[in-house]
Amino acid sequence: MKTDILMVGVGGQGTVLASDILCDVILSAGYDVKKSEIHGMAQRGGSVISHVRIAETVFSPVIPAGSADVIVSFEKMEFLRYLEYINDETILLLNEGKIYPPGAAGGEEEYPDKLIEEKIAIFKKAYILNAFGIADNVFNRKVTSTVMLGKLASVMDIDVNIWKNVIAEKVPSKTVEKNLKAFDAGYNV
Amino acid sequence: MEKRVLSGNAAIARGAYESGIGLVSSYPGTPSSEITDNIKMYDEIYSEWATNEKVALEVAIGSSIAGTRSMTCMKHVGLNVASDPLMTLSYTGVNAGIVVVVADDPNMFSSQNEQDSRHYARFAKIPMLEPSDSNEAKHFVKLAVEISEKYSTPVLLRSVTRLSHSMSVVDIGSRENVSRKNLDVNIPKWVMVPANARKRHFFVEDRLKNIQTDYDNDILNLASEELNSKKIGIVTSGIAYQYVKEALPDASLLKLNMVYPLPLGKIKEFSKKVEKLFVVEELDPFIENEVIAYGLNLQRLDRSLMGELSVERVSKLFKNIDFGVLRFPSEYDDIDKDLPQRPPNMCAGCSHRGIFYAINRLKLFASGDIGCYTLGLLPPLSAIHSTVCMGASISMAHGIDKGSNGEYARKSVAVIGDSTFLHTGINGLINSFYNSGTSTVIILDNRITGMTGHQPNPATGLSINGTPAPQINIETLCKGMGIKNVKVVDPFNVEECLDTLKAETAKEELSVVITNRPCIFADRSVISSPYFVIRENCTGCKACVKVGCPAILWDSEKRLAFIDETMCTGCGLCPEVCKFDAINKLGE
Numbered sequence: 220m221k222t223d224i225l226m227v228g229v230g231g232q233g234t235v236l237a238s239d240i241l242c243d244v245i246l247s248a249g250y251d252v253k254k255s256e257i258h259g260m261a262q263r264g265g266s267v268i269s270h271v272r273i274a275e276t277v278f279s280p281v282i283p284a285g286s287a288d289v290i291v292s293f294e295k296m297e298f299l300r301y302l303e304y305i306n307d308e309t310i311l312l313l314n315e316g317k318i319y320p321p322g323a324a325g326g327e328e329e330y331p332d333k334l335i336e337e338k339i340a341i342f343k344k345a346y347i348l349n350a351f352g353i354a355d356n357v358f359n360r361k362v363t364s365t366v367m368l369g370k371l372a373s374v375m376d377i378d379v380n381i382w383k384n385v386i387a388e389k390v391p392s393k394t395v396e397k398n399l400k401a402f403d404a405g406y407n408v
Numbered sequence: 409m410e411k412r413v414l415s416g417n418a419a420i421a422r423g424a425y426e427s428g429i430g431l432v433s434s435y436p437g438t439p440s441s442e443i444t445d446n447i448k449m450y451d452e453i454y455s456e457w458a459t460n461e462k463v464a465l466e467v468a469i470g471s472s473i474a475g476t477r478s479m480t481c482m483k484h485v486g487l488n489v490a491s492d493p494l495m496t497l498s499y500t501g502v503n504a505g506i507v508v509v510v511a512d513d514p515n516m517f518s519s520q521n522e523q524d525s526r527h528y529a530r531f532a533k534i535p536m537l538e539p540s541d542s543n544e545a546k547h548f549v550k551l552a553v554e555i556s557e558k559y560s561t562p563v564l565l566r567s568v569t570r571l572s573h574s575m576s577v578v579d580i581g582s583r584e585n586v587s588r589k590n591l592d593v594n595i596p597k598w599v600m601v602p603a604n605a606r607k608r609h610f611f612v613e614d615r616l617k618n619i620q621t622d623y624d625n626d627i628l629n630l631a632s633e634e635l636n637s638k639k640i641g642i643v644t645s646g647i648a649y650q651y652v653k654e655a656l657p658d659a660s661l662l663k664l665n666m667v668y669p670l671p672l673g674k675i676k677e678f679s680k681k682v683e684k685l686f687v688v689e690e691l692d693p694f695i696e697n698e699v700i701a702y703g704l705n706l707q708r709l710d711r712s713l714m715g716e717l718s719v720e721r722v723s724k725l726f727k728n729i730d731f732g733v734l735r736f737p738s739e740y741d742d743i744d745k746d747l748p749q750r751p752p753n754m755c756a757g758c759s760h761r762g763i764f765y766a767i768n769r770l771k772l773f774a775s776g777d778i779g780c781y782t783l784g785l786l787p788p789l790s791a792i793h794s795t796v797c798m799g800a801s802i803s804m805a806h807g808i809d810k811g812s813n814g815e816y817a818r819k820s821v822a823v824i825g826d827s828t829f830l831h832t833g834i835n836g837l838i839n840s841f842y843n844s845g846t847s848t849v850i851i852l853d854n855r856i857t858g859m860t861g862h863q864p865n866p867a868t869g870l871s872i873n874g875t876p877a878p879q880i881n882i883e884t885l886c887k888g889m890g891i892k893n894v895k896v897v898d899p900f901n902v903e904e905c906l907d908t909l910k911a912e913t914a915k916e917e918l919s920v921v922i923t924n925r926p927c928i929f930a931d932r933s934v935i936s937s938p939y940f941v942i943r944e945n946c947t948g949c950k951a952c953v954k955v956g957c958p959a960i961l962w963d964s965e966k967r968l969a970f971i972d973e974t975m976c977t978g979c980g981l982c983p984e985v986c987k988f989d990a991i992n993k994l995g996e
């Protein structure tokens with residue numbers, strides 16, 4: 220089961236915790252896993268990317284160009300930055316919720332709506348969900364990343380109970396129930 | 409055996425725990441900070457945040473003399489600061505083992521330079537280990553302790569950002585029970601006056617030879633050979649090994665777990681088994697130069713010395729050498745440069761923003777330093793004009809003063825954070841005071857080491873574990889030096905900032921201006937209800953947009969500003985710059 224998953228989003232969205240959860244799920248399922256991401260310079264509001272690689276044995280922690288099997292985009296435009304990783308078989312899981320970059324928010328630049336439409340079409344398959352809306356329904360925006368994990372679980376071949384156990388372990392104890400609900404909501408959408 | 413997925417940094421911390429290390433003293437620095445952040449979770453290890461890397465290493469040396477295994481962790485440029493004790497620690501050797509972890513930052517994700525710390529191993533004539541994943545990172549701490557005690561040497565453990573901040577599976581073991589050694593009273597060994605040091609230099613040279621010989625003869629089991637195709641043989645180490653394994657699965661490999669000294673005899677043997685010999689390494693041609701100097705027939709790779717390697721880059725290095733390599737898409741949609749970017753920015757509610765707004769308004773030259781506030785260089789604030797290294801802001805401002813006969817001291821300031829001030833800025837300030845400087849020094853006292861992940865420092869009032877600790881009062885400290893002009897300002901009070909900076913830069917005397925608001929992430933209690941824009945009052949003048957707060961947005965259709973209430977922390981800076989009373993607090 221060689222699977223390379225890119226998780227991309229905006230700083231503060233919980234992509235790092237989501238990818239941590241994914242790593243523990245993979246380990247529990249009995250595979251080798253490596254993850255790579257860069258954090259450092261104040262990244263709140265910056266573009267964030269986690270590479271998660273699953274195989275019998277993983278070498279490079281970074282996914283090579285053209286090798287991603289799945290891109291999980293926690294924000295509507297973020298996947299556009301990483302198109303060098305996709306191939307003819309890559310699947311896109313996309314939150315259609317937007318977070319405006321400072322330039323677009325300040326009015327000097329435009330949010331690339333047209334380009335997004337155009338590039339969604341080049342994926343073999345794209346699952347588009349209103350993860351902000353689903354998260355708001357369940358609890359609030361803070362569980363958006365768990366909604367996206369639910370969607371990811373629905374396209375991966377790993378026992379759903381493993382996912383739930385890891386989530387229950389990893390999220391703050393007060394939010395376990397809300398996160399499990401968010402996971403289910405994402406899974407079933 | 410229990411397995412966990414750990415980052416390289418968490419694995420190094422685990423390694424310290426398992427190998428019986430009893431003391432860790434460090435100064436934070438990306439990408440090394442989380443090692444010590446993780447160490448603090450182990451009750452068996454005394455840990456502390458030191459004021460700087462030199463102090464941290466000296467604390468580790470003291471612990472070694474006292475008989476307790478010690479470790480210090482720093483980023484690459486931190487080792488420059490700690491290099492003074494390191495060079496002589498090589499001469500004294502150790503009592504209990506000392507591990508010095510240094511994390512390089514190829515590609516400069518969050519650093520001011522891209523130096524290759526392997527040169528320090530050769531410079532100090534001490535061994536350096538280099539793990540290639542988290543499991544090795546953990547294991548190599550244990551090896552480092554063993555080598556340190558066996559040969560009486562400090563041992564460098566080198567990480568890189570891609571290892572420190574990557575996660576992989578680690579085998580969890582238990583802590584080695586070590587009893588503390590006796591205090592090492594040994595004047596010829598520890599007192600490095602010339603007469604003693606001359607003798608110790610012989611020891612250093614012999615030690616290095618012994619380690620190299622033992623490496624070559626597999627007494628130190630630190631090199632592994634993987635023989636495949638005879639066509640290509642690659643000597644590699646660290647994270648580069650992983651890229652080579654994936655890019656060139658059929659090549660024969662010699663993986664070096666210790667990158668200094670090198671097992672040149674082993675490399676020679678390996679070279680005889682292959683048709684062509686190469687070295688694949690990141691940054692400088694460190695191993696390559698050593699192997700060529702040794703006289704082996706090595707094919708030098710035409711490689712950029714900048715940035716990180718990757719599977720793709722390694723593949724491309726071998727594309728002209730007829731050898732099966734992975735194929736990558738040669739063309740892809742690289743549209744990132746045309747997209748609206750998300751540059752790093754000071755957070756909404758950041759206590760630095762107001763003072764930078766004032767610096768920008770007064771068009772002052774700001775001699776900057778290392779920390780979140782370096783981001784003050786970004787538009788619209790554009791209020792940092794130099795950044796060299798920790799502490800340099802104050803001494804450079806003094807040089808600007810003396811180098812212009814005081815002229816530019818009237819038009820410039822030094823800007824430094826509390827942690828950086830206590831790291832090495834304080835020395836510069838003493839120098840400015842002693843040499844009758846007339847510069848103006850702004851100390852942004854947000855009472856935390858922000859950029860590296862909010863570690864407490866001597867100005868915080870908390871220890872590494874969050875328990876109450878003695879707190880340095882920077883105002884009292886500066887006054888205690890004898891500096892006459894010490895002013896404390898509220899950085900969100902723009903008028904006060906403007907008036908104070910005008911007055912203090914005009915004085916032909918040394919001035920210190922201290923801002924007194926905490927970091928929004930260190931003290932969440934300062935967050936209050938958000939502001940909003942009263943649309944009827946907003947004229948679209950963009951004065952608030954110019955403070956560069958990520959919570960202030962611009963509606964380009966209606967030509968009005970608006971505030972993202974989920975991001976706004978209620979700091980109150982933007983209503984200060986609005987001349988039309990168009991910004992109000994929710995609920996008021």
